Amino acid sequence: MNTLRFFARRTAFYLFTAWAAITINFFLPRMMKGDPIQAYLARNRGDVSPEATRSLEILFGLDSSKSLLQQYADYWGLIFSGNLGRSLSHGLAPVTEVIGTALPWTIGLVGVATILSFTIGTLVGSLIGWHRGSRADVLVPISTFFGTVPYFWMGLIAIAVFASNLGWFPASHAYGKGAAPNLSLAFVGDVLQHGILPALTIVVASLGGWILGMRNMMVTILDEDYVTVAQAKGLSSRRVLLRYAARNAVLPQIQSFALALGFIVGGTLVMELVFSYPGIGKLLLDATGAKDYPLMQGVFLIITLTVLVANILADVAYAVLDPRTRQTEA
Template identity: 50%
Template sequence: MRYFFNRLGFLLISLWAAVTLNFVLPRLMPGNPAEIMFAKFQGRMLPQELHALELQFGFSNQPWPIQYFQYLGNMITGHFGLSFTYYPVPVATVIATSLPWTIGAVGFATLLSVIVGSFGGILIAWRRGGMLDRTLPIATMFFQAIPYNWSAFMLLFVFGFTLNWFPMYHSYGTNQTPGFNWPFLSSVLRHGVLPVATIFISGVSGWIIGMRNNMINTLGEDYVVFAEAKGVSARRLMFSYAARNALLPQVTGLAIALSSIVGGSILMEQVFSYPGIGFQLNTAVSNEDYPLIQGMFLIIALCVLIANFIVDMVYARLDPRVRTGGASS
């Protein structure tokens, strides 16, 4: 229980630091977002209208402490201001419409890479010295060395442009109306194949190699050799004895992988014009959309912290020594 409260306290402190940093950095920059929008209208707006924009975007001349507490109140209520790019759409609405696409595509591809890569690494290590052990690691390292954007372009060119098997852009067909119906869902699935495949190909290689190496090291431990000598079944020996402990280093990699899900894959989403967080973040930076950048940064930071907290709990469950401060009997 003490370990849980320690990690929870670290989560809250880190979250407060991220929120505070998100408040301070834009205010240290010269000018303000309202002036940038004012410049886009080339003087066609009155000073009163500019002041109204400043109030809408949450910028004022009040002292920083007052602004800070107003900012915290807005964060608690989910009010991140208005987006420049999609004005007058609120930032929260833009994030809410983009986040499901990123979690659906990047999240599914990441989890699929972890599951397939971990089971593949376990089987290769268990049958070490065989055909798979001699060929699959080399093949996976080859795919791992391919640049991420190059894989996306190749899949797009071969399966989208040349063979015309899958759509080349966006998340669903332009002739589809979003809703819980089969034509729309099937369109979403077809549009998501290439983006998911891009992330899967780039990610599964590392999981296979990492799990294989961990598994081989674990299989050489004395307790595994002793269990094998006692006649423990191969299935139980593989999963209950060796794989469970070999998974511990993978959990750390899982924390990093889960943390990157919400941030999206900027390159993948740009190549396929996939309307996720990465695509919107790149658009926001290009258009100097500070409210949208702030809102996305805060959501990404929050999800990263929560993902790491969950992984810490899982790690403590798998390895009780973590809860006791590393003490061993």
């Protein structure tokens, strides 16, 4: 009964959050200054007839003859039908297609880098916490220092050292110039080679937070009575570390990891600009500059839903690993 009540409360919370986010997603671009239709005409065709202008307004859901409430209702209808509109800045291509071309690059690069950073940071933090007071503690300030360095500066240094001077990795883009995306081994290898340097900078920049968080939680957990009892029973250090200490210390990390996974879709904008990587972050920046309402709304919608799904999965994992969560919230 407590479990059902817990999941019912969380479901209601996330449904409300989704409604609020989508509502803000609709109204926020319309509060921005400027006319996206006129900006589009100025970039592409110049002066056109009022009838053509009105047709574009209707096409992009900006029909001035309808109230904002009517446009809002139409927007929900488009969402449920899977139609996110057409992009003003990409030749009237469907928004889903435009996002679909950038999304795999962001998920592939930032996703892999985030998972690696979380895994390495959690494992290293667990060992440092278990051997607290040892020489391994020096890794905490070192990794934290790299986390405080501005990302664009770290990226530029990485390019200067590993791309320009040593020539180990390409300096920019997701694959070589002139190459056409395909599933051949040569192209996959080219993509991996271009992705190593930006992925490495993401891992180095975010590793300190995972190490510090896990290390501090381990130090706290090791003072708990159940850990002391487990050690008094004569259990092996490995079993106490994995089954008693690390299992409980990792719980707060899980929610942070879920948020990090959710923001993978948002991409790392600075990384994409520094390395000229064709991801979602750069796509959103270009759409904002072009006042491309449909594309902006589409990207915001994907980011919002991804964050919500990641949080739902984190709640489920947290409730499974720690039954006290279900009992408290129920």
